[in-house]
Amino acid sequence: MKDKLKPCPFCGSEDIKLEIIKSNPDVLMNCWHCIIDIRCNKCNTLKNAKIFGVDENDCILEAIRLWDRRV
Numbered sequence: 001m002k003d004k005l006k007p008c009p010f011c012g013s014e015d016i017k018l019e020i021i022k023s024n025p026d027v028l029m030n031c032w033h034c035i036i037d038i039r040c041n042k043c044n045t046l047k048n049a050k051i052f053g054v055d056e057n058d059c060i061l062e063a064i065r066l067w068d069r070r071v
Contacts, residue, residue, distance in 0.1 A: 035051075
């Protein structure tokens with residue numbers, strides 16, 4: 001899986017920031033629950049993702065996949 005963010009879909013800027021807002025282990029579901037923001041620093045396009053993953057790194061990779069998955 002690719003772990004680099006694509007440029008912003010609206011302005012084309014590559015100045016993209018990924019920020020983990022919250023990351024907690026979910027004991028009941030035996031996984032991690034993460035809230036991750038990906039923001040373009042040029043036009044302020046924001047993708048907020050609430051993700052369950054095996055660990056924090058898995059959540060980050062899924063957030064990147066969601067950002068990159070667009071036309």
